[in-house]
Amino acid sequence: MSMNLESILQNLLSAPILFFFLGIIAVLLKSDLEIPPTIAKFLSIYLLFDIGIKGGIELYHSGFTTEIGYIMAACVLMALIVPIVSFFILKTKIDNYNAGAIAASYGSVSAVTFATAQAFLLNQNVFANGYMVAGMAIMESPAIVVGIFLIRHYNAKQSIGLEDSSHGSIKTILKEALTNGSIVLLLGSLIIGYLAGDSGEKELHFFVRDIFKGFLAFYLLDLGIIAGSKMGSLTKSGAFLIGFALIIPLVNATLGIMIAYFIKLNSGDALLFTVLCASASYIAVPAAIRMAVPQANMGLLLPMALAVTFPFNIILGIPIYYSVINYIWNNNSHILSFLY
Amino acid sequence: MSMNLESILQNLLSAPILFFFLGIIAVLLKSDLEIPPTIAKFLSIYLLFDIGIKGGIELYHSGFTTEIGYIMAACVLMALIVPIVSFFILKTKIDNYNAGAIAASYGSVSAVTFATAQAFLLNQNVFANGYMVAGMAIMESPAIVVGIFLIRHYNAKQSIGLEDSSHGSIKTILKEALTNGSIVLLLGSLIIGYLAGDSGEKELHFFVRDIFKGFLAFYLLDLGIIAGSKMGSLTKSGAFLIGFALIIPLVNATLGIMIAYFIKLNSGDALLFTVLCASASYIAVPAAIRMAVPQANMGLLLPMALAVTFPFNIILGIPIYYSVINYIWNNNSHILSFLY
Amino acid sequence: MSMNLESILQNLLSAPILFFFLGIIAVLLKSDLEIPPTIAKFLSIYLLFDIGIKGGIELYHSGFTTEIGYIMAACVLMALIVPIVSFFILKTKIDNYNAGAIAASYGSVSAVTFATAQAFLLNQNVFANGYMVAGMAIMESPAIVVGIFLIRHYNAKQSIGLEDSSHGSIKTILKEALTNGSIVLLLGSLIIGYLAGDSGEKELHFFVRDIFKGFLAFYLLDLGIIAGSKMGSLTKSGAFLIGFALIIPLVNATLGIMIAYFIKLNSGDALLFTVLCASASYIAVPAAIRMAVPQANMGLLLPMALAVTFPFNIILGIPIYYSVINYIWNNNSHILSFLY
Amino acid sequence: MLTAIKIEIIVSKAQSNKIIDLLEKSGIYEYTILDIYKGRGNKDGVVSHSVNSATENVYMFSVVKQELKQKAIELIYPYFKTSGGLFVISDVTVIDP
Amino acid sequence: MLTAIKIEIIVSKAQSNKIIDLLEKSGIYEYTILDIYKGRGNKDGVVSHSVNSATENVYMFSVVKQELKQKAIELIYPYFKTSGGLFVISDVTVIDP
Amino acid sequence: MLTAIKIEIIVSKAQSNKIIDLLEKSGIYEYTILDIYKGRGNKDGVVSHSVNSATENVYMFSVVKQELKQKAIELIYPYFKTSGGLFVISDVTVIDP
Ligand SMILES: Nc1ncnc2c1ncn2[C@@H]1O[C@H](COP(=O)(O)O)[C@@H](O)[C@H]1O
Ligand SMILES: Nc1ncnc2c1ncn2[C@@H]1O[C@H](COP(=O)(O)O)[C@@H](O)[C@H]1O
Ligand SMILES: Nc1ncnc2c1ncn2[C@@H]1O[C@H](COP(=O)(O)O)[C@@H](O)[C@H]1O
Ligand code: NA
Ligand code: NA
Ligand code: NA
16 A cells, blocks of 8 residues: 555645645734635535536546436435434544534535545546535435434423424425525536536636646635644533544545445545535535524534645545545455345 | 437536536435525636637637628627517516516526537537627626616606606716626636637637636536525516516527528527527626616516526527527528528 | 737737736726626635645646755845845935835735746747745745835934834834745745656646636726726826836846846746836735835825836736747847846 | 614524514515624623524614504514623614615 | 724626726726625626626726815715715725824 | 724825734724725925835724723824824724624
């Protein structure tokens, strides 16, 4: 696994990752460097547009294979398992509200982490299928519903008679989770990429391929600044939550790699799937949770997802996961043979 | 005219148009998808810049032909006829203020509709001349002045002795109409494209050509969201105004095609000219009218232009107009031979 | 020196410069044309990113030569001389606060002027080294510290016993000057470009090279509007300051050319160095001064830097400086032989 | 000239439509919403920054007739019992007739 | 410490320069303008959204000496008779000397 | 229902962190900051426009308990002696409990 170190280093030296570091350094220097919020929002819209269109065009070329069914099932499975497991781990130390909120965040996905993994594969010339993007869309919401459901269930148990002050019925929450702007844009772009096919490729490839890395670099610079400024408030989270934010990605990635191996994904798809499992949402899910469960403390959740798990995944996680996948896939993997 | 259906379908499946639909769908799903307003403004600035530069560069190559004089005259003509005719149709059912405001909007043009028609021609590999952009610039303002003049004229008739509370002298209004930001930018970019010529093409072609479709897609997504959210308030407008918003583009397009045939435009130029006639302004003109005629109700005008005429034109209008043009131009057009 | 006029004309007809004029014209026409502030900020961030990355990649290719040491020394030298000389000239007519503030601004640099000079060299197919970007980064801050130091020194002299109400210790000011967002971004991008090297070039060249001129044109349009709207308030500055704003760039450019010749820069590098000497900061330095020396009047400083020196440099300065450099460099320059 | 009440509210951007609904239920149809760049409240002591939609808030205000005040408070108050943010009123004089 | 008047105005962005002129005619040279994200008034019941410049409004305020109030009202009031928007005043205490 | 003080401050964006520090020193931890599009004060009579960071200002406000008012004024007032901008207070009623 000597490739491990080399690929970590190569990842570290890719321009977008370096801009993430620059963002953190700017905060440490107390610099006033700032990406205007509106631009940051544009970048996140661009990223979903980009991921969706590229996925749709690839789907147009590959067509629907039987593999897709397995992958989608795997995505749903992980979107349910991860928040449930997380919730029970978290509940041992923190209250139900925050346990559910954090569980929901880790059960969902981070689009930038996904895009960074795509950029990593691009640099390594490894192919991944377009339908992984559909998997990402599928994994975005279920965890929100699971998280809120768990909170209510355990609150009802504990405090019978006490009003539950979290907002909205499960149905409303489900509806809101599914019509979330980022899902609509991602799925919409995926379908549009598929429908537009070759002509879409011709029309948009400069926009979605050639300038992609530049916008990704900008976005990571912005996230570096945000992550850096959240690091200070990590102290509030305490050792348990910081540890959780560091270890749970590894646990979820391991699960992800096993499932990917079991359903025989190629190594590119396997990395993307693993990254979906290992990443945590720091925009869509917290926003939804904040509305439905005002008792959840964003001061705990956001620094974990943004200042620990996200940097870990893009800096070390991606090359490590890929090295492991590569090793197993190339060695006919006696390691995971028990899966059959 | 079997090409008709096919070209409609092809237009429907182009990525930018599909993003327009996505915007509408997002509103129907009550999704919170939103393009930040500042980004939307940037997109509209980019579009004018893009249209202007490309037009100027083409003008640099084609030089000034005698055709240009005819086209400019035709543009001025239509910019006067359309608002006058519209005003008298509208006046039968609604008050002068709103009749004048709506007439002004339909007498002017929509830059995105124009850009969508350009993208359509690009996909069909049909050439259009750069000076059509000058036509667009010319058609932007006169209708504002005509509309306000008609309002004042008929108000004075009706209510002699009563103060006319609309703001500003015709001279001020004319001045403001001509120095409107979008005209200055469009004409400026056109002239710059012309002056910069080949070196401008070299310097800017990635910016104005290669990434154009991506920004157009974004802009149409935004307009889809706006159109979708205005659809609800269409009820206020009533059947008459909705009917007007659907039928008047066809009427104006028919006039436009006849004139284009008469002055012997090539089919690409004919489409662009037709689209200028058939489209309605939903930014520059309403903004000017709102200042000069505060009595006009934006709640009537904007949904008509944005939620009826604009979608109609970009989805069905453009391919229909082009099929008709194509049919007539290719059949030596005995149909329009009476024009000679 | 017939090349002089031709190259001025060619510069005038380059699209970005023409957009600067369009901005001024828009203001003269009292048009409401406006680039949204957030977009303007994005453009200034993009520009630093772009300059930094390109410089870093070139540095990666050229490696560190002995020349670099000389250049950096020359940059530091000019960043100290220019504000000191300027201060004493200014002090003859205006108060210390404003003399120091203006001196600081002229001792520092303008990134857009630098980028415009790069675009000029690109159009002329003249090579310049990446490390000139490092020179720009180095010249940004020292003048701030020099300016503030001079203000305090001369205020203390004049008004012993009177409290000095300028804010912050020299140490704080130095710290703030060095961690200024634009320096962090510029230096950071330079280092990232260097570290990412060839792969960075591959990843980012569409973003930093192909669309560069488009964004530059937009930015100059914005600066044209700002410069235009500041021209009105030039009257407040009076003939002395306007004269200063016109003549000091020539003085500094002359000094710059002499030093460039002395340390044997190639003609491209010589132009960039000269432009660094001749340009004045209108964002970073005024922002820093406004915090540290609230007594300084932005109503004097900004119009000078933005509405006189900046237009002068990009329109006439760059081609003139380059013609002179070209003439001297090609004629083995008996003119400057006294330097040896 | 008319003495009126200015209601000022800070909520998450995502919730602003719910507050608009509640205002309408109280008979208030006029409002203005501004983007907040950055803020801090006492709920989680978190710095809400418009850069992350998850913590983005808006500042809304409505100038309303005094009669409408009571109803609005009754309907909107419960919302703020759990949700942080800000809800204040003050007196203003309307010049617009 | 000085009791002063805060004038608050909402107009279309395009009209803001006219209001600035009127303020200056009343002797008021200080003002602050903020962008409005979205709003609704009673004129056409239209939701004005900053996404379309045609309906974009701004929120202006000026803190002025009490003596300047009357003149400002006289000059600016007529504007609002036909044009929608908002025009209110209230009392504030200026700490800045 | 609680009578409270609204502190409104305009400073350069770059200085806003210093003001936050001063507020915290006065025991005030809640605040809201909005971007200013454009403004003009009496310092240099300059039109500050958000387009140039050098002149960009922000509008901050804090709703605070009356007890905190005096301390805040004492700490923040000196800042405004040299620096232009705006510093006003007024009365509001807090509905949020
Ligand atoms: N007392 C206050 N004064 C000014 N703004 C406040 C105050 N309390 C809350 N806010 C604003 O409301 C937002 C949400 O508050 P919270 O829900 O407590 O985090 C904060 O980010 C501030 O912008
Ligand atoms: N009573 C009010 N309270 C708050 N904002 C208002 C009020 N009336 C009008 N506005 C604002 O003024 C804008 C224009 O109002 P109108 O001209 O009536 O459409 C609206 O979009 C609101 O932002
Ligand atoms: N009396 C006032 N009313 C409203 N805004 C003010 C006032 N005085 C100052 N400002 C704001 O504070 C900013 C800075 O003022 P100054 O430092 O005097 O240039 C101005 O650009 C305005 O936005
Ligand atoms: Na996950
Ligand atoms: Na028309
Ligand atoms: Na300089």
